[in-house]
Each structure stands twice: as C-alpha cells, then as structure tokens.
Amino acid sequence: MDLQSLKRKEHQKRVKKGFMWALFCAVLWGLWYLPGTAVWVLNPFDQMYSEVAASSGDGVALVIVAVLITALNAATVILALGVWTGVLGKFGEMKRTAKEFHPCSKWFFLASIFGGPMAILGSFIAMGFVGGAFAAVAALMYPVVGAILASKWYGEKVTKRAFIGIIVIILGGITIFGGGVLSEIGSGNVLWVGYLGGLMAATGWGIEGAIAGKGLDIAEPDVGLTLRFIGEGLIWWIIAIPMLAIAGFPMIKYAILAFEPLTLMVLIFAGITFGFCYVSWYKSFPLIGVGRGQGIGNLYGLFAVIFIFLFFGDVPSWTILVGGALCLIGSTVMFSEDTGEMESLRGD
Template structure:
C-alpha cells in the first residue's frame, strides 16, 4: 500500500508531494499502537500529532485548492499520498507488535521477502496478463546506470529500515515514526538540489508543520514515561 501509493503520488503530482504527503504516517502509527496494544500517547505527543495533522491539511488542501481553480484535479495522486501515509503507519504498528518477540533483522528480512512475493508472484504476473509489458520494464533495470541507482537506493533503504525497526521496541512507534518523519525535509532539499524543482508553498509550509510536530514528539523527556505501554 505504502510503496504503491508513493509511486502513484510521484507519477501524478510530483516527487516533492509524494515525499511530504506521507509525513502523516506517525499519526496513523501512534493511534493504531495506542488502541491495539496500549502504547502511551502523552500530552506532548498528542500536541505533535495535532501539528502534523495541520501540516497534512495544508499539504493536501493547498494543492487541491490550486487544482480546483484550474478544473484539473489529479484525485488519484492525492489518493496515492493517503495510501502512503496509511500504509507506513499501519506497518509501523504491526512491526512494533511483532518486534516484541523477534529481532529487527528478522523483521526486516520478512518484510522484504513479503514485498518481493507480492510484486513478483502476484502484481507483475497479473499486470502482464492484462497486457502491460511488465517483464520488458523489469529488464530495463539491468542497464548499468539504472542498476547503480537501484543499488544505492537499496543500501540506503535497507539501512533506514534496520534503524527504523530497531527504534520501535526502544522508544515506541510514535517516537520512532516521528523521528523518521524528518526524511521529508531532506527529500525536499535533495529534490531541489538534484532536479531544481521548487515545491509549492503548501508543500513547504505543510512539510515544515510536520517537522515541527515531529520535534514536539521526539524532544519529550523520557522520564515522563516510566513505560512505553499502559496496563
């Protein structure tokens, strides 16, 4: 859900939107972890969640208002952004529960094996049967430059996930995802540096609010919580 939604958002609206729209995922992860297995949400964490929600409203609302005035709304792109936020939030909550009884490297291996099964055994064959040239697309990945980019993407993505999964048992899903939320800031910077794209004001303001909300969550004094979970 998350990866597919992110690619949909990239294709229909743009990379900056796709990166920033998913910043709502700590809200989904924190709320699910709270209701599912009682992970605590302190007042400061609730404040951070509220600020992130305001950021999400700015990100989606600003773009929608602009497109409504022009009469050309890319609804599927905004749906992709919501899929990304919901997917990564749900994954964090599931991982937080699963890591009670397993190690991060085990969770990471299962996560990527599951993703390979979904794409190579289900999605790609089904789309190929529907007439899309999926296998010729896949073979393009073996071009040297494309392969180099994918290798670097895999290294950074894998390192990110090891650290992300390791954080959940130590500081909780809400804080772990809140810190991870800072990737949106770096994404906007690197998209500007590498592609020269200046994001819309709504993406910059909304992303800034999401980052502020994340800081509110992660700068909380750990002594305020004796345990991560309630009774």
C-alpha cells in the first residue's frame, strides 16, 4: 500500500474512534441525570430533607441535602476512576503527576473548586427543585462562559461565527430560564434556588473547562481527571461536610444511612456515568479535535431529555425544548468552526 492511502486509512480510523468516544460521552453524560434526579426521592435523602427543613426552612434544606449528594457523587466518581486508572496501570504516572504542583496539580485543584462546589452542586440543586431536563439543558450554556473567559484570560479573539453562536445560546438560555420562571410566577411559587443552581452549573463548568485545560494538556487525561476528582473529594469530605456537621446539620448521620443497597446502587450508577463521560470526552479530543469533541459531547442535553422521558415519563415544557434546541444549534455553530486540528490530523 502506498503512503497516501495509508495516511487516509489512519485518518479515517482516528476520526471514527474519536466520534465514537464523543458520542459515548454524550450518552453517559445524559444518563447521569437519571440517578441524579432519582436520588432525591430515595432514602435517606428525602428523610434528611424533611428533618433539616423542619428546623431551618426549605431553601437551606435543599442546599444541605445537595451538598451531601454531591459529596457522595464525588466519592463514587473517585471509586470508578480509581478502578479505571488501576486497570490501565497508571498509578505510577498518577504519583508523578500529583507531585508536579506548579504545572499540573494546582490547576486540577482549582478546576475541582469550580467543577464541584459550583457546577455539580448547582446541577443537583437544579435537578432536585426544578427537574432533570431543566438542569441538563440549563448547563448547555457553559460554552458561552468558556468563550468569554478564554478571550479575557488568554486574549483569544472571539470570531464573528463564535459570536453568532454565543447570541443563539444566550437566546436559548433566556427561553429556558424565562419560560420556567414566568410559568411559576403565574402559579405564585418561584423556586429561585433551583434556577440559581442551573446558572451555577453553566458558569462552573465554563470556568472549570478554561482552567482544567491548562494542566490537562501536559498530563495524562485519565490521571489528571482522577486527580481533579480527588481534589473535589477533599473539598467535600475534609472541609464542607465536617464544617456543616459542626454547624449542627445531620451530615454524618445521613452519610452513613446512605449505605443502603438501592441508594448505593443509584449513587454508584451516577459515579460510573459521570466519571466515564469525562474520560471519553478527553479521549475524543486528540482524535477529532476539541471543537468537534465538545460539539458532539453537548448532545448530552438531547440524550438527557430523551432518557428522562423514557424512564420517568416526564415531558418537558416547550420552553425547555425550544431553548435546548437553540443551545444545541448555537454550540454547533461555535464549535464547527474549529477545523485546525482536523487539518493537522489529516497530515496533508
């Protein structure tokens, strides 16, 4: 076989694999909203909610329960990724990477602050109070935050095409948030905390993406992602949970009560889907380019809405469907521009 046809073959193989990983990421990410929504009605979390609500009110109870759920989610993600890096034989590389504080672990830890207490906590809050479909679709606004930060921090130019994409996504965001809030103003009961959670998810993931890239591009992604979640685990289990326990909330009691077969199974399902959606996301980047990887990854919003409909029978309101469609169109416009990597992969 000659050089040209071999080049073509290698390129096609990479692109095929890359699309597979990106699609895998979207499906897993969408699936994550199933356990994330279901866990709220399971024991001990609904019990915990009523106990805290009785003494401190609904709003506080919501956040406190969301903290415990997010902390347990971080723990099961660490477990899933720990098994993954172990099977791949990358513990040695993990030690070498963790020691590089200045170029690597510093960024992973910073990323975990925005990813964990902001994005994932916000997602759980939104799932608990507004619904899984809303939480999933609201987070679709994260590329806007990412693009703004990249232009502020790294002086990246926002092209005309990216700007159009941003406008479309923002219109989608207004539809999603505005539609929900308006219909609830009508019924006289607005769940502001839930909507705040949706905003936290979009902002947090946007910031996390901009920061994590700095450390991840010179580290092994499998290893880097595991370290990022270990960072998040430390924040929850060394800082947040003990502090809330000292403040008098029943954190420890309910954390132990979570060791119940059904609850544990749902939490582990959340850990596996969330952990591996990150892994497959990063695997897709070198094969098809970051832009395409993120664009396809964003189909998670669509998958989440479909899965929630299939498993819970919830039909989302039309504002979520229209807004979600706008966000998907916008992110496709934004990401499809980035063909640089594709060219260099083609090698001609």
